[in-house]
Amino acid sequence: MKTIINNLRMTLSELKPGKLALVQHIETSTETNGLVNRLEGIGIIPNKPIMVLRQAWFGGPLHVRVGSTTEIAIRHQEAKTIHLQPIEV
Amino acid sequence: MNCHQSETAVNGVKPRKRVALLGMPNAGKSTLFNRITGASAFVGNWPGITVDLLQANVNVNGEAIEFVDLPGIYDLNGFSEDEKVVQQFLNKFAVNFIIIVLNATQIDRQIRLALQIKALGFPAIILLNMADEAKHYGVQIEVDELSQRLAMPTFLMSAKYGKGYGRAYQEIVRQLTTEKPSFQIKNLNEQLLENGSILPLEIEAILAGIVVMPSNFARTFTAKFDSILLHPIFGLPLFFLGMFLVFQLVWNVGLPSMDLMSYITTWIQNFILEPILKVFPLLIQNFVINGIWNGLATVASFVPLIVLFFIVMAISEDSGYLSRAAYLMDALMGSLGLDGRSFVLQMMGFGCNVSALMGTRIMRSKALRLLTMLTITFSLCSARLQVFIFIIAATFPNQNGATVLFSLYILSFIAALGAAFILKGQFPNQEPFVLELPPYRFPTLKQVIMRGWGEVMHFIKRASGFIVFGCVAVWFLTNLPLGATGLNTFGGQLGQFLSPIMQPIGIDPYLTLSLVFGFIAKEVVVGALPVIYGMNADNLTQYITDTVTWTQAYSFCIFCLLYTPCLTTLATLFNESKSWKYAAFSVVFSAVFAWVISFIFYQGSLLLSL
Numbered sequence: 001m002k003t004i005i006n007n008l009r010m011t012l013s014e015l016k017p018g019k020l021a022l023v024q025h026i027e028t029s030t031e032t033n034g035l036v037n038r039l040e041g042i043g044i045i046p047n048k049p050i051m052v053l054r055q056a057w058f059g060g061p062l063h064v065r066v067g068s069t070t071e072i073a074i075r076h077q078e079a080k081t082i083h084l085q086p087i088e089v
Numbered sequence: 090m091n092c093h094q095s096e097t098a099v100n101g102v103k104p105r106k107r108v109a110l111l112g113m114p115n116a117g118k119s120t121l122f123n124r125i126t127g128a129s130a131f132v133g134n135w136p137g138i139t140v141d142l143l144q145a146n147v148n149v150n151g152e153a154i155e156f157v158d159l160p161g162i163y164d165l166n167g168f169s170e171d172e173k174v175v176q177q178f179l180n181k182f183a184v185n186f187i188i189i190v191l192n193a194t195q196i197d198r199q200i201r202l203a204l205q206i207k208a209l210g211f212p213a214i215i216l217l218n219m220a221d222e223a224k225h226y227g228v229q230i231e232v233d234e235l236s237q238r239l240a241m242p243t244f245l246m247s248a249k250y251g252k253g254y255g256r257a258y259q260e261i262v263r264q265l266t267t268e269k270p271s272f273q274i275k276n277l278n279e280q281l282l283e284n285g286s287i288l289p290l291e292i293e294a295i296l297a298g299i300v301v302m303p304s305n306f307a308r309t310f311t312a313k314f315d316s317i318l319l320h321p322i323f324g325l326p327l328f329f330l331g332m333f334l335v336f337q338l339v340w341n342v343g344l345p346s347m348d349l350m351s352y353i354t355t356w357i358q359n360f361i362l363e364p365i366l367k368v369f370p371l372l373i374q375n376f377v378i379n380g381i382w383n384g385l386a387t388v389a390s391f392v393p394l395i396v397l398f399f400i401v402m403a404i405s406e407d408s409g410y411l412s413r414a415a416y417l418m419d420a421l422m423g424s425l426g427l428d429g430r431s432f433v434l435q436m437m438g439f440g441c442n443v444s445a446l447m448g449t450r451i452m453r454s455k456a457l458r459l460l461t462m463l464t465i466t467f468s469l470c471s472a473r474l475q476v477f478i479f480i481i482a483a484t485f486p487n488q489n490g491a492t493v494l495f496s497l498y499i500l501s502f503i504a505a506l507g508a509a510f511i512l513k514g515q516f517p518n519q520e521p522f523v524l525e526l527p528p529y530r531f532p533t534l535k536q537v538i539m540r541g542w543g544e545v546m547h548f549i550k551r552a553s554g555f556i557v558f559g560c561v562a563v564w565f566l567t568n569l570p571l572g573a574t575g576l577n578t579f580g581g582q583l584g585q586f587l588s589p590i591m592q593p594i595g596i597d598p599y600l601t602l603s604l605v606f607g608f609i610a611k612e613v614v615v616g617a618l619p620v621i622y623g624m625n626a627d628n629l630t631q632y633i634t635d636t637v638t639w640t641q642a643y644s645f646c647i648f649c650l651l652y653t654p655c656l657t658t659l660a661t662l663f664n665e666s667k668s669w670k671y672a673a674f675s676v677v678f679s680a681v682f683a684w685v686i687s688f689i690f691y692q693g694s695l696l697l698s699l
């Protein structure tokens with residue numbers, strides 16, 4: 001049973017490793033226009049479950065699982081544009 | 090590009106039938122393309138399209154059909170070089186239909202590309218590839234229902250293992266035998282604006298009830314492996330340990346294989362070539378043996394080693410580990426104005442700089458591309474590997490060889506980072522970093538053999554072309570004017586002329602001459618040495634052992650590593666950047682850079698041993 005914790009809003013950059021969340025929306029701005037397309041292509045669209053698997057050292061990228069079978073490396077800077085709704089399982 | 094003939098495809102009034110392959114990166118498009126077209130593929134030039142495309146003419150029921158492999162893209166609306174190429178292609182050229190290749194395990198997101206193609210009205214069939222992995226992960230797809238909902242023929246198959254391919258191919262044939270006019274879209278960009286964006290709800294609706302995805306928390310084999318290989322502390326040391334072991338292998342298996350090859354070439358020389366040549370004048374004998382044969386034989390002795398090396402490269406490229414290396418290295422690369430992908434491309438450059446340079450097309454920012462391309466030219470490619478093995482084997486005691494070789498790889502990497510550090514201000518970029526990490530895979534024996542074979546063919550092409558040319562040119566320079574020997578020949582004089590520059594870095598006029606010709610290609614350095622000294626490989630090794638100190642040898646290696654890679658690389662730098670200034674800058678920068686590092690090393694070693 002998944003329950004949405006409503007008043008907690010965060011970005012992918014803040015999500016704790018091992019915790020699942022749902023994508024809410026991706027921030028758009030003129031410079032990141034191309035980025036949004038790429039992220040959508042990779043499967044980061046509203047309501048998609050997303051999870052941080054681990055984080056590289058020295059502020060390096062996050063290892064993220066999108067849905068259940070797509071894994072990506074993404075920098076914090078880009079992760080900050082992805083807004084999430086945490087869920088409890 | 091360097092190994093295929095370019096052909097211009099005609100966009101005539103009555104085009105033949107044409108089929109384009111389209112899919113996301115890593116969906117298995119190339120594997121499928123190889124399966125459909127066999128070995129007949131070539132690189133073709135298309136008017137109005139900035140890059141060459143892989144294509145093949147396949148005989149289907151007695152009719153020649155053109156198959157074109159489009160670059161892998163995430164989004165038809167995208168902005169990267171590859172995405173623009175696909176847009177240009179679809180905008181300008183008619184197709185009979187499109188084969189959309191999707192990774193079945195990722196159907197939840199890859200279906201988006203199929204919906205885009207459908208929205209634009211292209212006739213298409215969908216091949217859901219990687220059926221084997223989908224089964225393994227527990228991804229379930231009701232293919233027939235999906236096919237109906239999309240109104241496109243859809244098949245589940247495995248391009249790698251061939252399962253389900255037969256049925257998919259039958260459909261391709263069926264599509265080609267029904268007489269339908271080819272499809273030409275009108276104003277793609279306008280249509281993309283109107284219909285190109287796919288709402289999440291559409292994806293949900295098309296997959297609802299017919300696709301089952303595994304749990305988000307699934308502990309796959311890949312996940313277990315990753316917890317070791319991507320470990321925050323052990324990840325990087327394991328990476329370098331792995332690299333070290335690879336070069337240990339290349340060294341320990343490669344050297345004996347070279348002895349075997351030189352045994353064979355010596356036999357050919359003694360029992361076939363020389364008896365035949367006996368009837369010719371001495372000068373001709375000298376020219377054939379010393380001008381062509383010795384050089385070629387020396388280069389040929391590296392063939393088994395190069396094949397072994399490329400097998401290792403093929404395994405690591407296919408394994409998915411290289412993208413993990415990008416993840417591990419991104420923090421460091423980011424601080425130098427590069428990103429994790431630049432690192433992967435530098436590693437690919439260990440095979441051949443040219444293909445790595447073309448790999449930078451996945452980058453969107455021009456500045457990042459240009460900076461990455463400059464660093465790739467310092468990657469120790471397989472041609473330079475031959476030079477170093479030859480020199481190291483002659484000047485270092487055998488047990489240390491692998492370690493010395495490894496140190497040159499580390500140096501190649503540090504030089505790339507150093508160059509980025511010096512130049513990053515000139516190439517500022519804001520490129521986002523988002524990289525897919527595919528699951529761990531292992532190539533099939535067939536894939537490995539095909540790759541090794543491809544490299545042998547590539548080598549023979551090079552050898553019969555400019556390696557022979559280089560050796561012959563060196564022979565003339567070192568044998569003219571007639572009667573002159575050693576430093577009095579034209580070649581010797583050229584070497585001496587450059588010696589004010591090369592002497593401070595410990596490189597004598599003879600070795601200098603080989604470097605001058607190494608400008609063409611690094612195999613020419615190996616081929617030129619026997620020609621310059623007029624000896625076969627074995628005697629030459631002994632001679633170099635006696636006359637060149639290890640510090641001179643190492644300085645030579647540093648210089649050879651860092652100055653311009655080869656003419657083909659230079660041509661590619663120009664082609665990809667479309668800027669003479671940039672290509673010229675690369676030549677000058679790397680020559681100066683090479684000299685400075687060699688100077689510091691050689692003079693430092695002289696100071697220390699004082």
Ligand SMILES: Nc1nc2c(ncn2[C@@H]2O[C@H](COP(=O)(O)OP(=O)(O)O)[C@@H](O)[C@H]2O)c(=O)[nH]1
Nearest residue numbers: 114115116117118119120219222247248249407
């Ligand atoms: N397990 C599995 N792997 C495959 C299949 N098809 C391709 N691959 C592997 O997937 C990787 C990417 O394939 P490639 O053809 O290079 O993909 P492209 O980027 O779409 O051209 C390679 O390691 C292939 O060996 C398949 O059907 N099953």
